[in-house]
Amino acid sequence: MNVVNVVPMSHSMPYPPADEPHVSVMAREVVRLLQPSGGVFLDVTLGAAGHSVALLEAGAASVIGLDRDPRALELARARLEPFGERALTRHSSFSKFGEVLELLGIDKVDGILADLGVSSMQLNEAHRGMSFRAEGPLDMRMDTTRGETAIELITRLDDDELTETIGRLGEERRARRVARCIRQELEAGKLATTLDLRRAVVRAVGPARINGVDPATKTFQALRMAVNRELFELEALLNLAAERIRPGGRFAVLSFHSLEDRMVKRAMQNPVWEPLSRKPLVAEEDELAENPRARSAKLRVARRAEGVP
Numbered sequence: 341m342n343v344v345n346v347v348p349m350s351h352s353m354p355y356p357p358a359d360e361p362h363v364s365v366m367a368r369e370v371v372r373l374l375q376p377s378g379g380v381f382l383d384v385t386l387g388a389a390g391h392s393v394a395l396l397e398a399g400a401a402s403v404i405g406l407d408r409d410p411r412a413l414e415l416a417r418a419r420l421e422p423f424g425e426r427a428l429t430r431h432s433s434f435s436k437f438g439e440v441l442e443l444l445g446i447d448k449v450d451g452i453l454a455d456l457g458v459s460s461m462q463l464n465e466a467h468r469g470m471s472f473r474a475e476g477p478l479d480m481r482m483d484t485t486r487g488e489t490a491i492e493l494i495t496r497l498d499d500d501e502l503t504e505t506i507g508r509l510g511e512e513r514r515a516r517r518v519a520r521c522i523r524q525e526l527e528a529g530k531l532a533t534t535l536d537l538r539r540a541v542v543r544a545v546g547p548a549r550i551n552g553v554d555p556a557t558k559t560f561q562a563l564r565m566a567v568n569r570e571l572f573e574l575e576a577l578l579n580l581a582a583e584r585i586r587p588g589g590r591f592a593v594l595s596f597h598s599l600e601d602r603m604v605k606r607a608m609q610n611p612v613w614e615p616l617s618r619k620p621l622v623a624e625e626d627e628l629a630e631n632p633r634a635r636s637a638k639l640r641v642a643r644r645a646e647g648v649p
């Protein structure tokens with residue numbers, strides 16, 4: 341299989357090369373609002389451990405980091421080594437973070453951070469199949485040790501389900517056409533790689549970039565979210581967080597998708613939470629200039645109310 345860049349020069353969102361680690365988004369704001377000094381924090385999306393390192397450097401007593409991606413954990417472990425026993429890492433989906441705390445004998449933590457979505461490393465590694473910029477298998481799983489791949493999902497879903505997935509998770513208006521073209525390519529035996537999938541989408545919606553965005557972006561996002569059950573994971577995290585953060589502790593969620601931000605906003609309207617701002621925070625100009633990935637980031641932070649069960 342060739343590794344080919346589809347649109348290397350003109351894409352509006354340049355990605356660092358595959359061996360360059362993920363750059364943490366809104367780390368300053370996360371540290372300021374989580375107030376890590378002396379506390380025990382749970383980073384449920386460890387990634388390259390950038391936020392965890394920032395929390396530890398800002399005085400967190402310890403950080404427990406989870407990731408469902410074994411490769412991310414390997415990298416994170418290396419970066420966290422200098423912190424010794426102050427940093428613990430576990431392979432887990434965040435919907436199951438309660439079980440991890442149980443095993444560690446921890447009832448409540450001082451704060452939880454979730455930085456949703458995928459890392460640049462995952463997007464940049466062609467063999468993960470998450471990006472249409474390079475040829476890779478239609479996998480898209482964050483946790484490569486289990487679960488259904490994108491091609492298995494596409495094969496299993498019927499036309500209506502595929503349309504619904506692409507329409508809802510990708511907010512793609514032409515979802516039915518896209519689903520039909522994908523199905524045709526599959527049935528013709530021509531859907532094996534990310535570039536095949538991109539070609540099917542382009543056949544459905546045309547090659548034009550809208551606001552500099554590749555026409556396959558929405559479909560890839562939708563399928564990745566479905567493969568990784570990202571909304572289900574978020575719902576579970578939101579349901580569990582209040583139980584596991586001590587009164588006065590803090591919960592920070594960085595989201596990159598309007599559906600996710602809406603879910604976080606709604607969850608933080610529960611009286612167990614006191615949101616620290618009415619509107620989500622967004623990245624400052626200086627960060628946007630350095631890290632285009634921060635463009636769509638929305639940060640919501642809430643304090644666990646005292647005296648509310």
Ligand SMILES: C[S@@+](CC[C@H](N)C(=O)[O-])C[C@H]1O[C@@H](n2cnc3c(N)ncnc32)[C@H](O)[C@@H]1O
Nearest residue numbers: 364385387388389390391408409433434455573
């Ligand atoms: C945006 S990156 C996090 C980057 C990290 N905050 C940093 O500063 O380097 C998201 C990470 O969360 C992981 N992830 C996403 N959903 C997850 C879930 N439901 N459970 C556990 N890890 C998840 C991904 O595998 C990825 O490594």
